[in-house]
Amino acid sequence: MAGTDDILRRPLYLYGLPADVLATLAPVSKENATGSILSSSETPAADADAEIDLPSGPSLASSEACALCCLSFDSHADKRDHFKSDLHLFNLKQKLSGKAPVSEDDFERLASTVDESLSGSEWSESDSLSDVDEKDEDNDGDASEAASAATTSTADLLPAMLKKQAVLAEKMKKKKKAGRIAKNAGNGDDDENSDSDSDGNGDGSDNTNTVNRPKNHKQRQREAAANASLQPLLWFSSPLLPANTYFGAYRAMFAPGELLPADDDSSAAEKEDDAARAARILAAIHSRQLAPQSAPANNAANAAATAAAVAPARASRHIFMCMIGGGHFAAMVIALAPRKGRAGTVPMNREATVLAHKTFHRYTTRRKQGGSQSANDNAKGTAHSAGSSLRRYNEQALVDDIRNLLRDWKSLLDTAELLFVRASNTANQRTIFGPYDGQVLHRDDPRLRSFPFNTRRPTQKEIMRCFIELTRLKVREIAPTPAAPTEQGTAQPSSPATLTGEDATAATQQRQQRQQERRAAAKRAEEEEMALLHTSQLQALVRRSKVPALLAYLVSNDLTARTFRFFPPDAPQHHHAPTLLHYAASQNSPTLVNALLLRADADPTTTNSDGKTPFELAGDRPTRDAFRVARSELSAQASKDIDWDAARVPAPMTRNEAEQRDAREKAEAARKETERRRAEEARLREEAKKAESSNSRSASQRRLVGVLKSAQEIRQEEARGLTPEQKQRLERERRARAAEARLRQMSGN
Template structure:
């Protein structure tokens, strides 16, 4: 048997089946109501949602369907929880702050009542979530439930066939119970103006074959089909533009009502299609009420054709409603037959137990690992909020910024004018530079000495009497912040860890001489040779003596240059010509000659500067060229 009908499986096969679902079992939902077969439209009726409550007549049943209790149970079942009784519902209403109406009048469908029911649903949902333990990562669900039969047979059945309240672990017992009793389904499809509907028998009861005529002798009995179409209907209306897609209603909602003749026809087609489907459902109302499942394939807007309208046969929260768990094509009678076959035929595969075990291990290995529980991190330290400055503080900061800019760039004349106007207000020349300026030095003298501006340093020392003994601030490690003193100073470098002064920050000899000159001219102003770390004073006589030494040094250099030039000139003078002996072979002056002259020529240019050597070499080559021209002229 290559195909198995899910409602007529062999007993031998059922006894050997075991569930194949390993993980990712969905949570149980409320059980689907059992269909109530009604033989007449005037008999007793029951609500399949509200625990089978019965009604005397149709009017009472319709009034119940409009009540808040029924609508609450419908939404509760859609969320996977059990419906409540009318007494429990009253207690829930009493505990809710918002009052909702329990009347069965037409006003019960108002927006206020819907909002109250939604609020009650939200409240109960939050409570159930807070009581439920934390779950692991949500795993993907498949549309099929698989069963295994040793040694190598697997059956797959769509989960939508089972009752919605049955847990996945109970699918096997549910499957065994599906093998008895007659069952009918209602199947509807609508798309693009096409409609197809059918009432089908998917399982025959024992009474279905009792009224058949007795077979003649020696005539083979025809096998009964697994499924049978009891009623079917298809029709089509013009609702969509050719090669455009989308219904006219959707286009009107998005862009407004079109005024073309085609648009009017499509609107009429949509209305006619809706009326035809609802009239057909009304005609099949008795059969639909007796169906076990109601399968509907429709888009969001087309679903309103079947449910959620006055005097509708199929209620919005009906537990029998299902959607096709696989893709479908254009609604036709043949497509309904294909979908019926797909739903009622079990999928088969043939894998050994070893192959199934390997498949399970691969699946478990592919599951995402649970994320580690985040540990509450220590609160980050709050960033200091920027202090709002007053107008006076902003002006003061602006003045300090201008002052430091003029000192660091050596702009002496603007600095003098600014200091005459603002010097006293800023605290004098020896005041410490504020930390909020970002300057690493402490005084203006240190800034000027480090920048290397001689005139600004001299003005600060001579005119403003800036203090040269203030220490340079040390870094965190105990070392000075400024270690780039530039040229080598004539003062000894301070040992590590000791303080430095403005003199130590000077990068050039000229700036350091200003400190020494001021120390020699005004020795009583500061402790120049101690706290100021100036190595020695520089008097006018010392400067003259240093200049004299420079002149002597320059004169000696000039004399050496003159001696070198004289030696080079002597080396360039031509040597006396010596006539060769008769027996000696005279060298052809036009023949090849060695570049660079005689071998002793290198001794004549020894000790010369590169410029003099190049000059001598050019003279030699010129004389050699002149000699060759004279020989050719003879």
């Protein structure tokens, strides 16, 4: 188990796999790859709640099947295509007519015996779809004709249906042709010869079959193989890995001939068995194992001259990677051989040998507006600002720099094993692929690849990250699904076609139980979502004291203030106020408290998590009076039997008593305010008299008071309340006056 942990912990690279891993690799078969691994990781899961009455048979055990036509499919996309095919439409018409559906072979025989042209060239335009539809409408309106239509033979129904579809195809072809002619006429081009017919016959006819013919089993197998080839990863199993764990390698690192047979026949991939396919893929894996190489003396090579000096053994196996977008360009040539570590093994972290690298950046995008300057000129016309001129110059300079770099690296690009290019738009693709004089990269190069994952801004660091991502083996733990076998040849445990007796009954009960659990979980989720919505809406109405809106919301949603609890109940904000009455009391809203008790039948005895009733949460006397008034009015009703003592509400109080008490309190408060005002006015008059008497003092008394003060006290009194700057200015004036006095005294003497 230590070896397994080491494999899962240590990164593995496609071009330097350990011997034990390389010896135990086994490609996953095509059936398991499409049915087990891909369905678990990349394809959407089937709807387990869909209950389809499938005919008995091992081929119809999965949910990707058509119960009407008795056909099964490898993927959901094939099932959707089948629903648009002629076979399915024909069987629908058969079912509506009360007849049994036909098989795929019978439908092919019927289609081969139809004498009418499927391209729509053997009838006039007057015999269009509308004529056929009018016949169908007449048949629907007349009971006798409908009965005769129900007894129409299958051979008569098939040509009519194919004729309808051929007319639709012919109309669509003419509509597209008219659109092309109008577009070319608007551009001033005369393309009559090119638009006359697409196949070069010149007679305006189309020899291709425009009707959506049904797909046979071999066609579906070929399409399934093509779809599987579009998956980004190849999966491998190994006994060194835990159960349900697989290795994954990117398909982009392999040539098409290494994944598919070399035979050009399209049926060669179907005839090939899993052993031949596994042997071919394993041979491709073994051919990629390279011996570790020591690092070159100068690993900062970034030009063709420096790259040419690298040893031929190291430069013979390398790949080219480049990215362009938003004025940024980054390119790198990386050797595929792993770098030799201290002990001669592959290190824990991938250290690639960079043969050449280069990055460019030009100001070509319009700041805060997006898009390049050329795209803006094409959309809105040529701009004449200084910034636009600079961006146009930089765009052309970037194109020249990139093409000159590719020309300098031509020897490396010609010998590269793979070419990975990411160009974000048409202009960037034209920069790399031209056409232009001295073009280096071509679109039809079989080595050309795109990055099979998302990439970020083109930088040297990003290209190195992409290289490691491409060459590193993925380890994925994928749980097997009930709809797919975990091993080749193992029967599906939930398939009713392979189970009999008690096993089939138990499997059916388990499936029904799982469906019921899923429905219950979905119902609970829906109820919780509605409870959250009601909680947010009701709390908002309480905070704004919207009494009519609150009562209307309770009635329209069939909610009662007595039983409704805020959701989720264990939320911290619902600890003290779990009900509407608690929340209204805590908000000190007497109007809402009165409405909830008298009109919404709220329960005042409900306690929160701290054991407090709504009355105990009231923060002012009007809110507490609302509880006492409600107790007085509800106690008179025999139907309202509420334990007010348990609600901890004091003695009842009528509304008149509450209003009279409020009036008395208001009058008493007004009387006290009047007395306070009178006392204040008397005090002010007394102070005014004292001020007048103090102002009548003589100046001599004031001078006498000043003589009694010392010079220091007088200076402090004058400086009181002044800022430091003002005090300094006052001190300077004093010293100046003292100096002047001394000068006068000296001049007098």
